[in-house]
Amino acid sequence: MRMAFTTLPTFLSITTTTTQTPLCSLHLSPSRKFFCPSLTFKNLSQSSFLTVKPNNSVACKVKSSMAETKNNVVVEVFDKEEIAVSLAEYVAKISNKFTKERGAFTVTLSGGSLITHLRKLLEPPYFDTLEWSKWHVFWLDERVVPKTHEDSNYKLAYDGFLSKVPIPPGNVYAINDTLSAEGAADDYETRIRDLVKSNVIASSSNGFPKFDLQLLGMGPDGHVASLFPGHPLVNEGKKWVTFILDSPKPPPERITLTFPVINSSAYAVLVVTGAGKADAVHSALHGSENSEKLPVALVSPEDELKWFLDKGAASKL
Numbered sequence: 001m002r003m004a005f006t007t008l009p010t011f012l013s014i015t016t017t018t019t020q021t022p023l024c025s026l027h028l029s030p031s032r033k034f035f036c037p038s039l040t041f042k043n044l045s046q047s048s049f050l051t052v053k054p055n056n057s058v059a060c061k062v063k064s065s066m067a068e069t070k071n072n073v074v075v076e077v078f079d080k081e082e083i084a085v086s087l088a089e090y091v092a093k094i095s096n097k098f099t100k101e102r103g104a105f106t107v108t109l110s111g112g113s114l115i116t117h118l119r120k121l122l123e124p125p126y127f128d129t130l131e132w133s134k135w136h137v138f139w140l141d142e143r144v145v146p147k148t149h150e151d152s153n154y155k156l157a158y159d160g161f162l163s164k165v166p167i168p169p170g171n172v173y174a175i176n177d178t179l180s181a182e183g184a185a186d187d188y189e190t191r192i193r194d195l196v197k198s199n200v201i202a203s204s205s206n207g208f209p210k211f212d213l214q215l216l217g218m219g220p221d222g223h224v225a226s227l228f229p230g231h232p233l234v235n236e237g238k239k240w241v242t243f244i245l246d247s248p249k250p251p252p253e254r255i256t257l258t259f260p261v262i263n264s265s266a267y268a269v270l271v272v273t274g275a276g277k278a279d280a281v282h283s284a285l286h287g288s289e290n291s292e293k294l295p296v297a298l299v300s301p302e303d304e305l306k307w308f309l310d311k312g313a314a315s316k317l
């Protein structure tokens with residue numbers, strides 16, 4: 001099935017090349033709400049569009065569509081296996097863009113399930129063609145445990161990804177695991193500041209570091225990095241890196257990038273799978289304007305935010 005359509009929002013023309021029931025039901029209401037599979041976006045802009053891919057995944061590209069967003073928001077729903085394929089393609093595209101433009105690619109990793117979704121980058125054509133020597137790898141958040149500990153986000157990323165690609169060890173910026181949570185957060189911020197001064201990390205016009213790509217996961221409660229719902233750290237506005245001693249998800253002591261840093265990045269992805277996360281996904285993409293936003297709903301990078309969802313995570317949209 002292929003669909004094509006013309007300019008929004010005045011009218012929408014859909015053609016299908018088969019007699020199949022359309023995968024998406026599209027409707028443009030007078031209040032300018034836009035519905036696709038069951039995703040709803042408000043205040044649709046003229047340049048928004050939706051595509052149905054040959055593999056039947058659905059992409060909704062929405063430019064400046066959601067209140068308070070300054071960027072493109074792209075939501076794609078995949079069959080589970082397809083996420084890793086599409087994520088590899090996306091990361092490779094952004095890596096190529098920045099290695100060409102800046103001679104470096106700065107990327108932040110989450111812990112948790114995100115790492116397994118990077119597995120296709122370890123295969124051709126990506127493994128052989130990406131300029132791994134220009135990658136600089138950071139963590140969105142880290143647990144304050146030794147690097148050899150099972151809870152360490154560094155260990156997870158090293159075992160599952162970093163040990164398998166030729167990124168120079170000096171370009172992998174793990175936290176100092178000999179320090180306290182506060183000390184490790186301060187130390188990480190100092191190192192990031194130095195890398196901004198030396199132009200390895202770009203600088204945003206607002207004074208915060210501008211990472212090229214942030215690879216985010218999301219917990220079932222809507223937390224991203226180690227920024228948890230209702231926790232005061234969500235509102236941190238000055239620090240680049242901060243620490244938490246009472247994380248609701250163990251282990252309790254962690255460091256995390258703050259929202260001003262996350263949202264000063266050029267690109268960000270949110271990779272979210274499983275029906276257990278469907279409520280938080282629904283709340284983030286469709287939530288009431290009056291209720292307190294989940295941390296995930298506050299993610300808003302400069303250029304583009306792309307959601308990679310499986311059908312379980314998208315099941316309540």
Ligand SMILES: O=C1O[C@H](COP(=O)(O)O)[C@@H](O)[C@H](O)[C@H]1O
Nearest residue numbers: 110111112113114217218219225
């Ligand atoms: O504790 C953490 O959880 C989140 C989500 O993990 P997931 O396994 O549910 O994907 C993760 O993004 C974060 O980096 C990690 O420290």
